[in-house]
Amino acid sequence: MTHRTTNNIGPTSPIHLVWDWNGTMRDDLDDHVAALNATLPRIGGPRIDTATYRALHAVPIRGFYDALVGRTITDEEWSRSNAEFLDVLHRRPVRLRSGVRQLMLGLRAAGHRQSLLSLAPHERLLTEVATTGIGGLLERIDGRTGEPAHSKAPALAAHLAALGVEPGRALVIGDSLDDAVAAQEVGAVAVLHTGGLHSAERLAAAGTPLAGTLREAAERGIALLNTRQGTGR
Structure with a gap:
């Protein structure tokens, strides 16, 4: 059975989109810079x-702090700074990137499945998503439940397994190099949005397709997955 649509988000067969949150669906680059400047x-x-934030931001976040401070910070400094950063960020209004809800509705109408995976704390993530009204369009929402991770790959593998999704039919839409690495490690396709936490110049070095809007990212990713399916890859 095929799904027909008048736009470019309707595939020959449905795929699963895994959205990133900070810097991708949530338009919060300025919030991150403000929170860091309140704590660093x-x-x-x-x-x-x-510009400095986008050029240097990296996972694990503690290493990012080390690089900015110019030394290895102590456990106590890290714990306090991370908690303060999250508190400042959490107090900022949650702003969805323009057109996100409409895009998600179109994707669902075209037969696609969607979920959200973030390295943000799980309970905070649920609270933030709830304020936007898009939770009902997502099959699963996963944030981190322990210490900040060194990579998103293990979380992505577990996320897809919990959903019963084959990685080869999954599209990761994010804004950081770690999103690209995680997708590559599990066998998914990634398209990176250039308006988020990492600069377009850094993202280009990953060799992963880039997009200036989330709609373009979804369209490019769907086309790539359909090509992969057509060639048997």
């Missing part, structure tokens, strides 16, 4: 601008 100087770090 407390441990001797400098105030940074958006």
Whole structure:
């Protein structure tokens, strides 16, 4: 059975989209910079601008802090700074990227499945998503439940397994190099949005398809997966 549609998000067969949250669905780059500038100087770090954040942000986050401060921070400094950062970020209004809800509705109408995977704390993630009204369009929402991870790959593998989704029919839409690495490690396709937490120049180095909008990311990813299916890859 095929699904017909008048736009470019209808595939020959449905796929599963795994959305990232911060910097992707949630338009919060400025929020991240503000939260970091509210906490980093407390441990001797400098105030940074958006360009510096996008150029240096990396997982694990503790290593990102080390790089900005110029030394290895202590366990106590990390624990306090991370908690303060999250508190500041959590107090900022949640803003969805323009057109997200409409895009998700179109994807669902075309027969696609959708879920959300983030390395943000799970309970905070659920609260933030609930304020946007898009929770009903997502089959599963997973955030982290322990210490900040070194990679998103294990969480992505577990997320897809819990959903019963074959990685080869999964599209990861994110905004960071770690999204691309995680997708590659589990066998999924990734398309990266260039308006998020990592600069377009950094993302280009990953060799992963890039897109300036989330709609373009979905369209490119669907086309790639359909090509993969057609060639038997």
